[in-house]
Amino acid sequence: AGLATAGAKEEDVPSRRREPRRKGSLVVYDDQPFWNLPQNVAQRMAAQEASASASAIPVSSDNIGGELTTTLKMEESQNKRERRNSLAMLRGQLEATQIYEPPTFALLNQDTDVPPPVVRDRLVVEDFPKHTISTAWIKMVKQGLSEWLRLPVIVCRGTEDGPVVGITAAVHGNELNGVPCIHRVISEIDVNKLHGTVVAVPCVNVSGYLKFTREFADGRDLNRLFPGREDGFASQVYCYQLMNKVISQFNYLIDLHTASFGRVNSYYVRADMNDPISAIMARLQTPQVVLHNSGQDGTLRSAASARGIRAITVEIGNPQLFQNQYVQWSYIGVMRILDHLDMYTLTYQPTAEDMAALGPPNTILCSKGFWIYTKTGGVLEVYPGVNTIIKKGDLIARIKNIFGNVVDEYYAPCSGIVIGRSSNPVAMSGDRIVHLGVIKKKNESLPKEAKENY
Structure with a gap:
């Protein structure tokens, strides 16, 4: 037994500690x-x-016996x-440069008593109880497993009948700042003080949301296909069902977006500023920029307006992330619209001094806007930031080849404000550079038809 133990490999003895190599x-x-x-x-x-x-033990030449012990120590x-x-x-x-402070609401509200969503073929506001916040899945289209692709909907009904305000987010699946905006609005509303109904759709493009993409399941942009077609291709059918099953219930629409992949946006609103109600809704958002736009064909806002629904589009920053400052601004803007419509009274009325903290201090109105595109490909450098005033003739971008040589330069064709810009340095011919807004002059009339070069 002793020989067996002596001949065992060191690794076979689990209690023995190996020296570091x-x-x-x-x-x-x-x-x-x-x-x-x-x-x-x-x-x-x-x-x-x-x-x-100071505490080291001195070595004595007379202490030969203790020399080894001293050396080991x-x-x-x-x-x-x-x-x-x-x-x-x-x-x-x-x-760390700072100490993390957990949010004050942590572990205080687990929402464990919320009833599960109901499933409906279509949205009928009157089917939901008053002074209640209800959730529902609306059947939209059949997907590849023969199961329904369902739309999440939140219905807040007040104590009295009144207008129906719809709030939609993520028509493009990777434009997400609208999602926490809706969550904050819903958490703020006390239905016992609400007159009318707020219907929120936190994710319109369910397929794109799950794949982190702008487009729908068939690779098409939903916001170019409204009002859709009952007998069209997949994206058209989805738009048709959304319009007829959900949007048709609204009196007002606030459609929340962000920039697309590879671009960044200011906090701005698209609205038909010739329509008095839409103009008020736009200004109540207190955005950095209001862009007069009568509505592009195929957009949700345009299709809703064609049905008599007052609608604005709110662009809240950048894609596929949450930007708390922009989300807070948009949330306050939505609540101010509800307050203006006499649907909900704000518990806190901001003073003029508070507005700098609650939103941009000055809103710039643009009579039109357009994109400047590249003429060649390469490494793109864009110089002005969003919400920046530029003058005609200013250098706004350069393109270099992969060896670092400048092959093209771009100058502002007119003065204006940078509403959005490219953030993707890899550019092909025909890619976007800067979204330039032309600032409205003092006595200038807004055009009846104002569209952008998407």
Whole structure:
């Protein structure tokens, strides 16, 4: 038995501790200078070094028997110092610039008593109980598993009948700032004080949302196909069902969007400013820019307006992320619209001094807007930021080839404000550079037909 134990491999004895085969990569050696360490770490190490030197046991030439013990103690002290210094360096590298403070609402509201959504063939506001917030799945189209592709809907009915305001988000599946905006609006509303109904659709393009893409399942842009067709291709059928099963119930529509992939936006509103009600809705958002736009053919806003529904489009920043400042501005704007329609009284009325914190201080009205496109491909550099005033003739972009040589430059064709811009440095011929808004002059009349070069 003894021979068997002696001949066993070291790895076969689980209780035995193996020596490390190499030094740890975080060890700080004694000859490493302090200048490349954080100052607080260097000071601690210097103090520890002085303390260790003062407490070291001196070696006596007369104490031959104790020399080995003294040497071992010094080596142990050196090893401890190395471990201590390595941990000090790591801690110094990982020191945070600020301490995280959890949100005050954490763990206070788990929403465990919310009833499950009901399933409906179409939205009928009167079918939902008053002074209640209800959730529902609306059957839209059959998908590849012969199951219904369903639309999430939130219905807030007040104590009295009144207007129906619809709020839609994520018509493009990767434009998500509208989702938390809707969540904040719904959490703010007390249905016992609501006159009328708020219907929120937090995700219109369910297929694109699940795939993190702008387009619908068939690769087409829903917001170019409204009001759709009952006998068309998949995207057209989906638009048709949305218009007839949901949107037709609205009196007012607030359609929430963001920039698309590879672009960034200011916080701005598209609206027909020749329509008094739409103009008021747009200004109540207190955006950075209001762009007069009578409605592009195929957009949800245009299709809703054709049915007599007052509609605006709110562009809330950038795609596939949440931007809290923009979300807060849009949420306040929606609540101000409800307040203006006498549907809901704001518990807090902001003063003029508060508006700088609650929204952009000045809204710029643009009589029209258009995109500037590239004429060649390459590495794109765009210089002005969003919400920036530029003058005619200003250099706004350059394109370089892959070797770094400038092959094209772009200048502002007129003065205006940068509503949006490209953020993607890889450009092909015909890609977007800058979305330029032409600022309305003091005595200028707005055109009846104002469309953009999408």
